[in-house]
Amino acid sequence: MVNPIFNRPKIAKLQLVILYLLLASLFFACSPTTVQPKEGVWYQVREGETLDAIAQRFSVDVILIQRENQIYDARDIFVGMNIFIPRTQGIGVSPQIEAGRGQIRMIWPSLGTISSGFGKRQGRMHHGVDLTRDQGKDILAASSGVVEFLGVQSGYGRTIIIDHGNGIKTLYAHNEKFYTKKGRRVKQGTKIAKMGNTGRSTGIHLHFEVRVNGEKVNPLRFLPVR
Template sequence: MQAPKWLQSRLEQKGEDWTLRFTKKQLRIVAVILTVLLVALLGFGVWGIARQVEVLQLRQENQLQKEQLKLLDQKVEVLDKKMKTLDELDQNIRNMIKGTESGTVQNTTATPKTNEEKEDPSPKSPNKTFTITQLSAHISSLDRQAQRRMTSMYTLYHVLRDGVGKDIRELQSMLLSEGDDTSANSHMPSIWPAKGVITSGFGGRQDPVYGGGGFHEGLDIANDTGTNIVATAAGTVVYAGDGGGYGNLVEIDHGNGFVTRYGHNSAILVQQGMTVKKGQSIALMGSTGKSTGSHVHYEVRVNGVATDPLLFLPIQ
């Protein structure tokens, strides 16, 4: 194969050696061409890396949005469950009031709006687009309102059902005093008993120890052994000790038919008969009793009936 003519004119042979000769001008041209090619290659390389980084960022943002939407779906599901419970309670209370001779319940039973409700960042215009964060805040605000309304209605429902005979005005005062769920003296379960991850919800499930079907009467929240556990409302400790399958158990009576249980503790920090405030430390998380790992089994009982704790917990 022969070299091109323009290249042959620059080749010189001395014996078996070949020499390629260029003028200074030609060398400068070659150098400029090579420099341009190198810069172009570097530019394409940097552009390619930038595109890869951009694609990676878009993928991460897309994954984050998917996780946020999944969380919103979970919040909506819990909120929907609370609203359905409210509707059932409302209907039951209306039916019970119709059968009494106490007259009609006045509108003053409504709990006054708190600052959170007044400043609710709810969507006002149907044409405006809201971010996932704004929608999440709105759902959380609605959840807090639903929770306050539900605890008050539960109290009213059980008072009417049990025929306590309280004057309607006294009952209104009681409900209004219980409306402030931020107070340390609030007797309505309304906060999480511990930080952690929900590993088992309320309702039917497979027994984690023995297998087979079963009904889980509480909520399992898992975290490291020694994690702080607090009372979800003010009340009196009616039991603190060995609870059999519950392990180290704390049971608190909050009045008005509300009782909470905290099981599987590694240590109990209260004694029977003690009065505790909402948010007060009562135990440390563990895995005693019938347990497969460190967690707290949290129960809410209303007049002795196990009720889904999520109905009384703020959405996180």
């Protein structure tokens, strides 16, 4: 009987199989990987623009822009910076937000400067916009509704929540003084409070939130561009 170790035809066949496997692995390793392009556009930041304003212009949540461009603080953008705006044409906006925008028209609760926008801030999520007192301390109802809550909330200090119907509510925090009462129906533009520094706050300002069916959303989606 012939020793299989010295069976040359079998050894040659085995070598061919090994060579074939090596060539196949090299072929697949060198083949280009197909990458699906992301939906969106590139945009260059202009003078005076904020990330919130850009997000509002393209109807995209500011958090999506921050995530795509690895912007951890919305204030870190600069003039001339190229950023990718993902999912334009309203994609990525929840149906609740889109429905809410069509049901209500808001005004700015204060004409103060935006000192902090909606989005991540120092590693934590900031669920509203902060407005300074440089245009006065009066706080106005952003839209007509019923005062659902008036009192103190943890972190927010003296707080007012107005129910505008259809699952839409607005919150006004850190107040010094109230000018309305719980259960009262207020009209848009009614003076409801005075800016303060109550709760978790580092200075006199208004923290303003919009909630749609319990979801805290970017107030700039509801407020007029200014």
